[in-house]
Amino acid sequence: MNSLQQVAAFAETAKHGSFAAAARESGSAPSTLAKSVARLEASLGVKLFHRTTRQVALTPDGERLFQRCQRLLAEVDELHAEASGVRAGPSGTLRIDLPIVLGRRVVLPVLAELVRRHPGLALDVRLQDAYTDLVKEGIDVALRVGALKDSTLVSRRFGTQNMVLVASPAYLAERGTPRRLDQLAAHDALLFRMPSSGKDRPWQFRQRGNPVELHPASRVRLNDGEGLVEAACLGLGLAQLPDYFVRERLDTGELVEVLPGARPAPLPISLVYPGARLVPQRVRAFIEAMDAVR
Template sequence: MQGLQQFLAFTETAKHGSFAAAAREVGTASSTLAKAVLRLEGSLGVKLFHRTTRQVTLTPDGERLYHRCQRVLAEIEDLHADAAGSRASTAGLLRIDMPIVFGRRVILPLLARVQQAHPGLELDLRLQDGYVDLVKDGIDLAIRVGALQDSSLVARRFASQTLLLVAGPAYLQQHGQPTTLRALSRHRAILFRMPTTGRDRPWQFIQRGRAVTLHPTSHLRLNDGEGMVQAALLGQGIAQLPDYMVADELADGRLVELLPSLRPAAMPISAVYPSQRLLPPRMRAVLDALTSS
């Protein structure tokens, strides 16, 4: 078990960014952790950290080892819980990452119901539109839209998202209603700035069975979906937005869908999590709620 303690010392140090912070967390001396990491580096024959007087940062070899340690230690935790007979309980902490608007409108109400059914469940929720590294950032579960890029993750599809082209009645009365893709070039575009690239998200359509992508000139650019909805309501132009974000506005006539026959294909919405780990009951409770909603 001495070797395991060295890996634990390494993992805690990597997580906290310094021997002192890690030592405070685990209740031991920072010199003890430093010596354990040195012994681990010696036995592996690689350098795991770049060290300064104030902090430590992972080397490329350290990054690879840290990712593997996260998965292995998570399984050990689950095995320990199983042996202790606590796997029947949904109590414990679950860290979930999700897109901002979809998280607020769809996931938060669902999780509120899950917590009502399982009062011992503790949730740490991160709402952001950029992608995170689940293993590196210690995220148990993430909600993602579109095709899964990371093959090391398991994805459970539980919903879909369709992009709708919309505008307000006042805007259409002033500028006219486009009936073709070509006509869109004469209109004012409200575009979304993608958080991962900083670029404008293009408009997507299906025409005659083929995918079509347009890059309209931006008259207004936002990095927030709800802000785009508000801009469209204020008559500032045409926006392409997920269906769940404009359902109420379309239903009561405050927004109008344009070119509905050219809607792009629906994109999957999935719950994703690291593949090489057992699923504790708290995770299964949330996944079951998502897939049955």
């Protein structure tokens, strides 16, 4: 059991990047965690952290152990829950990472109903458009849009995202409605600056069944999708956005879809979580709740 406690101390420290931060989260003293990690290093014969006065960083050996011990600790938690008879309902903290707008509009209502049904369940929700390392950050489950790059994650298809080109009726009345892709160069483009790279997201279309990517010049760039919707409603130009960003504005007539026949292929939306032989019950409950709203 001491070895397991040492592994747990190591995992908490790796997750938070310092003994002090891990101690605040776990309710232990920083010196207690540091001693546990030192004993684990001595028993394994490897150095797990590069230490400074304020923070720690994983060594290559530490990285490998951290990835493996996440699965081990998840299974231990699940076995404890099974032995104590609490499998009748999920409990503990569900740590979830979500794209901002998709999270607010689609997932938060599901989570609200989930915690109402399960009083023992707590939520730690991170709304951000930049991808995070699920294992390193201790995230249970995330929603990802587009092709998945990390083959170590388990994925389940949740739905699809369509990209639509929109403009306000006032803008189109003044500038005309483009009917072909080659007419877009004569229009004002509103571009989204991707938070992960700082680059403009290109416009994507399909023409005669083939993908087409455009990089229009622009005087207006925003790093916030909802801000891009507002800019389009204000008549500043054409914007390409996920369909769920603009569905209400299309319904009210504040925006109009342009070139609907040239929409690009839909992007997959996937639920992803770290691979493990035992999936925590809180994650299974969330997946089931999301399946119900597909």
